[in-house]
Amino acid sequence: MKVESFFSAAPHKRVSEDSIVLNEKINVYGVFDGATPLIPFKDENGMNGAYLASNIFKDYFFRLYRSTLSLVEGIMAANRMLREHMEKYKVNQAKYENLWSTCAAIIKIEKDGKIAYAQLGDCMIIAEYQDGTIKALTRDTVKDISYRAKAWREEQRKHGVKIPDEVYYQDRTQQLIFNRSLANKEYGYTVANGKKEVFNFIQHGQVNIGEIKTLLLMTDGLFHPKYSIEETFKKIQTIGLDVYAVELGQYEKSNNLRSDDKTGVMISFCEEVRSL
Incomplete structure (x- = not known):
């Protein structure tokens, strides 16, 4: 299994509001995109709610997530942690604009030859099947x-x-x-924001590992304004995440387009893995 990743803050930001998890011990991989806050808030380290939300999820799936849990259960556990952190900082959670929130795209490679996935918001999971078909496993609910x-x-x-x-x-x-x-x-739209209602809106499912050749997880910062999600997948597969992200950034700059944080994980499965 070959794992390629990219993680970069937007030019106008001090730190990225995205986060990434590459948990090779239990084969869990994910990208998270914190929603830029509408209400000013900074913790004692100067971090805003978007950064905190995405990193709470990253830390949970890297340190605390148990492989016996489903990804949906993991999202709900991380979502409870998010709510508890907001309570700690006395965030008024009755107003939705105050909530720290994050989109998410996570996969887990199971021992039974399945790939589980779960998603919220506009983070996307795209699969290339053995027959060459490229298909988004998730729907962008922010669009x-x-x-x-x-x-x-x-x-x-x-x-x-x-x-x-x-x-x-x-x-x-x-x-x-x-x-x-x-x-x-x-x-x-769907998003993890500490509210229990998120449970009813998590997109999730499974695919057989033997059917999959490549998986791409990405935040919306890697979306290209001129490409479909399938065309974006092909471009990244051809030139790699690093080169694609740099070229996209140059395109955004030359066309006076807003540039966002860019995070992606591309996983290519070798023949031995696919035959599990």
């Missing part, structure tokens, strides 16, 4: 969230719910605050 939030507001107004006119949500901050209120709800 089009602002469009769906607007549709939800329109639906609520029809039912007599008093919600400000859309001109109010032209303010970017107000739009983002409202979007955060839809975390782990029908019209919203």
